[in-house]
Amino acid sequence: MSESVPHDLPIYRRIADGLRARILSGELRDGDRLPGENTLMSDYSIARATARQALAVLINEGLAVPKRGSGVYVRLFKPIRRHGSRRLSREQWGEGNAIWDADTRGRPFAVDEVEVVRERASDEVARVLDGAEVWVRRRRYSVDGRPVQLATSFFPAELVEDSAITTPETGPGGVYARLGDLGVAPAHFTEEVRARMPAPRESELLGLPGGTPVIVVARTAYTAGGRPVEYNEMVLDSAAYILQYDFDA
Amino acid sequence: MSESVPHDLPIYRRIADGLRARILSGELRDGDRLPGENTLMSDYSIARATARQALAVLINEGLAVPKRGSGVYVRLFKPIRRHGSRRLSREQWGEGNAIWDADTRGRPFAVDEVEVVRERASDEVARVLDGAEVWVRRRRYSVDGRPVQLATSFFPAELVEDSAITTPETGPGGVYARLGDLGVAPAHFTEEVRARMPAPRESELLGLPGGTPVIVVARTAYTAGGRPVEYNEMVLDSAAYILQYDFDA
Structure with missing residues (x-):
């Protein structure tokens, strides 16, 4: 890409680009203090207003937050530790808990943009679920007020027809408890x-700053007999997540 | 980023950028045929040489391959299905097999840039391994001639001192069999x-085209008694990998 970036960008943008690259590469980590206005002024021989402009770019992108009287810090969003197996244990949804409680450990989360529709399955979904018609649940999850995940679940239509899975509110334990019913x-x-770069629509819904990839998790749920009963495609803001998987040798 | 891309890029680069975006977003998938020279000529009112130039950009980036007499296709590298638990089962390394055999299923793979050194641990590694000195094994893996992964393993120095883990060749079953010994x-x-964007050095070693994120897998191995004996940080070309994890409810 560097060939296509012109060298006549305003200095505040070039400084912002450099800081952004250090954040996205992991050199500057969540919670690290960015160089202050005075440092930028002397490092680049620029005016205070220009230094402020450079930091404002990152603040506007959601990559940094100012703390009054202390400086500007790499955004303090604490990554969500998504524990692959524990969150989906039968104890979790069997007792009527939302799977999200396991992820967020008490942090406030919200679900919006819920859409529940019956559709003809795409070839890929039809192959996984072994059926041509599906009920689809699309929703967006936010944690601490920040959108972090888009999830689209597919269920064989003839299996879940007339159940609460076809309605926005699925009741205690959610869709897995209803499948149990x-x-x-x-x-x-x-x-x-x-992992991949987001599509424009995904960037928009997740409010992703430029240069943030997404993690795509495609989960299939099977009964004890091996019947596929759900296919769930989740698109995660990679800056918001650590996925953890534990297993034995 | 779009603000910083000048509108006076040559047409062949703008066409290449558009095709690249469709590949990286997943709209065009591995193995899909790209629009041919004739299609590009009529869609953009350009000469054949210009259409050829646009496709050449993607071929040079390793995102597409020409097939004689048939067209240009999204690169046909078959993603490596990395199976989280099966590959690390005791049966695998206990029988002297390389863990990579489980990933590549007979596809040729190679290890290069091997470096084995004794170092002072970083704070992060020291915290995980509970020790200040470590033996470090750095290597790069290639599959079908393409670099796909950088891996850096750390071992508590006093534990592995004088073992084959401190030498480039670790013998049948690799480091896990040696830890068993x-x-x-x-x-x-x-x-x-x-997942994140790669650092410049990672892009270079993995030969990543612009806009390709990396998946970072940080694995800690524990004995049955809970003692951490290895910390391994792997940086994967996201275009080359699907990570699979299986678990029970």
């Missing part, structure tokens, strides 16, 4: 994890 | 998965 409780999960 | 066989693993 239908006699097809999930017993095994497979998660496929990828 | 030392009476500290790994029994539990924790993997933390993140």
